[in-house]
Amino acid sequence: MNNVSFTYPTKDKPTIMDVSLTVSQVSRVAVIGANGAGKSTAIKVLVGEQLPTEGSIWKAQGLRLAYVAQHAFHHLEKHMQETPTAYIMWRFAGNDDRESLEFKTDELSVDEEKARSQKWCIDSVTGNVRRCTDPKEDAKKAKQDEAGAVIPDAIVNRRQKKKEKTFEYEVKWQFKSMDSNTWVEKDTLVKMGYLKLVQREDERQAAMAGLMTKQLTQPGVEKHLADFGVDAESASHTQINQLSGGMKVKVVLAAAMWQNPHVLILDEPTNYLDREGLGALILAIKDYKGGVLIISHNKEFCDNVATEKWIMQGGRLRIEGESVDTSKDDASGAQGPDEVFDGAGNKIEVKKSVTMTEKDKKKAIKDIEKKIKDGKKKQTLTDEEVWELEDKLNELKESLKGKE
């Protein structure tokens, strides 16, 4: 985001001014500042819910961004009578995120309307889409072109042009069957005034790429919800309006994470979470491979997850610290923090836990069993050391049981 300012239509002064920032897959950002400083507004502009009044925003093609708004439950409002599983299955049907599409205005900009008023046709010789000939230049040709004029109905696919490394899009034309679809370059579609269709297809393709490992079936969604602490009973046999506030937040977070986003943006996620939920969220964020951006008033919470701080003051942004890629040199990256604080600033005891795969656990069980056996045989372990190892062994075996 470069030198972005934003003024609400009802206001005469900008709410955010000259804001420049970068978010990436390694971001660990806390956005802080007083009430009304413009934090939520800056984020809404960043995610595309509001268009900047001044400045520019650039987003990498294919980037998946998940956004959980301040009033997280608004995501669920229309689905209170459904179960969490049904909600997720509805929201992501057809590899789309229906809520992300809700952000996009269907209104056309002045430029788009102007572009769409021009006529385009498919050149009978090259097969390429081009502007219809101006009648002033060649009346006969113009008439022919106009008879074969085309208007995009939908974009149904996308492919990469290897040499140019650009994309072209399969367009279904109005009043023509799918057999008449043609591949059109992005630039041409933009000139025709159909950037929104292009973006929608880009999003659909990005979503598909993120869903390689997931299945939008009841067991698939239940498994995903279980990873967020929503048990199968709550997931598939309870209406959302019957769930506690903490549980609803877990559903919202699980839904936001369905498409494996590259960047997760959370606006005040701590409001409805209990201590356990908050501790789990901090651990999950530490473990998460993508970028995280959190707006929170809770200083300790921010300190625990962020290396970079965005301080909003009177609509202006100051950046402190930086986000660095720790995945390569941080072998202990999966370890949780020693201290975690809740919304009221109270310390919560968080059990340090290393996230292990099933394979890791099985290996660890074997190692510990061997250690105990050897230790007993050679008498190199004290009783206490043996008990500690046995406890660890039981813990690992228990956690594996849950998976079977």
Ligand SMILES: Nc1ncnc2c1ncn2[C@@H]1O[C@H](COP(=O)(O)OP(=O)(O)OP(=O)(O)O)[C@@H](O)[C@H]1O
């Ligand atoms: N839709 C809107 N129309 C007009 N003004 C708005 C709108 N939304 C927010 N504002 C105003 O913009 C200013 C910044 O609000 P914003 O919600 O971005 O602040 P914030 O830093 O996120 O505050 P908080 O911590 O209370 O959420 C406030 O003065 C608010 O009243």
